[in-house]
Amino acid sequence: MRLGAIEAGGTKMVLGVFSQSLKELARTTLSTTVPEETIPQMVSFFNQHPVDALGIATFGPVNLRAGSPTFGTILNTPKLAWQRYPLLETFEEALGVPTAVDTDVNAAALAESVLGAARGLKNCLYFTVGTGIGGGLYAEGNLVHGLMHPEWGHVLLTRHEEDPLLRGVCPYHPNCVEGFASGPSMQKRWGIPARELPDEHRGWDLEAYYLAQLCSNALMAVSPEVILIGGGVMHQQGLLPKVREEALKLINGYIDQEQLPPMEEYIISPALWPDSGLLGAALLAKQAWRQRPKAKPAP
Ligand code: ADP
Numbered sequence: 001m002r003l004g005a006i007e008a009g010g011t012k013m014v015l016g017v018f019s020q021s022l023k024e025l026a027r028t029t030l031s032t033t034v035p036e037e038t039i040p041q042m043v044s045f046f047n048q049h050p051v052d053a054l055g056i057a058t059f060g061p062v063n064l065r066a067g068s069p070t071f072g073t074i075l076n077t078p079k080l081a082w083q084r085y086p087l088l089e090t091f092e093e094a095l096g097v098p099t100a101v102d103t104d105v106n107a108a109a110l111a112e113s114v115l116g117a118a119r120g121l122k123n124c125l126y127f128t129v130g131t132g133i134g135g136g137l138y139a140e141g142n143l144v145h146g147l148m149h150p151e152w153g154h155v156l157l158t159r160h161e162e163d164p165l166l167r168g169v170c171p172y173h174p175n176c177v178e179g180f181a182s183g184p185s186m187q188k189r190w191g192i193p194a195r196e197l198p199d200e201h202r203g204w205d206l207e208a209y210y211l212a213q214l215c216s217n218a219l220m221a222v223s224p225e226v227i228l229i230g231g232g233v234m235h236q237q238g239l240l241p242k243v244r245e246e247a248l249k250l251i252n253g254y255i256d257q258e259q260l261p262p263m264e265e266y267i268i269s270p271a272l273w274p275d276s277g278l279l280g281a282a283l284l285a286k287q288a289w290r291q292r293p294k295a296k297p298a299p
């Protein structure tokens with residue numbers, strides 16, 4: 001059995017084919033432009049590399065409301081050409097195989113829980129900190145969708161009083177996580193891309209302060225057994241230790257020491273990154289295959 005996997009991102013689409021045991025058989029990366037151009041290229045890849053089931057890990061927001069007639073459709077994204085795009089339906093029709101869809105971060109949380117840094121745990125929270133900020137939650141062995149799916153990037157936080165940025169970059173909220181801690185927020189605040197900010201720059205302390213608020217809020221709200229943080233901004237070597245240090249300050253002894261593991265074990269890097277999302281998509285394909293409608297036996 002061959003599993004097809006798509007990690008659909010705002011800038012690129014990563015497509016993969018995996019064996020049942022998750023061995024990679026083929027892969028390609030395409031630029032995300034407009035659906036009329038990108039989708040036929042994606043379908044053509046899977047025509048050349050046929051699969052038995054497909055999993056899609058997509059940027060959001062996406063309609064994941066069970067039973068909705070537009071399940072699997074992209075919602076209100078700043079990528080206007082993709083607004084209302086019926087991603088799931090398009091691939092179901094084009095490939096004719098069982099297909100599943102979830103958010104990129106939920107897929108990543110799934111892959112890390114099954115194969116990666118949260119292996120063996122039933123509660124794992126996966127954050128990505130890049131152009132946007134998102135979080136996927138695997139709770140009691142299931143991915144959480146709820147009303148739609150969690151939007152961790154838009155959790156509100158307290159602005160640092162010395163932050164030169166008076167308002168975050170999110171058009172919806174003056175003080176949300178994405179507005180204050182995404183790559184673009186750092187660029188706006190300091191005038192250079194996050195990747196060019198020197199190691200000793202105080203911008204990293206501010207970044208850690210915001211990500212620590214996110215982690216502390218997550219700990220208090222959903223009690224994950226581990227928090228994983230990936231994404232381009234986390235390439236900065238010194239950032240994760242600063243986040244742990246700040247988070248411990250914010251938790252301020254409230255969680256009993258016997259309950260809380262050392263921060264070095266609690267807030268950690270994903271093991272499969274940058275492939276967490278793609279491998280999660282392959283696992284979604286496996287689930288879609290298992291849940292496929294079975295042909296009725298002849299009477
Ligand atoms: P995307 O979120 O678009 O999928 P990434 O997760 O790679 O992509 O995040 C891109 C962001 O990460 C950009 O804002 C970029 O400046 C930042 N970034 C990339 N590399 C580094 C680095 N080495 N150190 C800090 N920030 C980085």
Ligand code: ZN
Pocket residue numbers: 153154170171172173176177178179
């Ligand atoms: Zn916001």
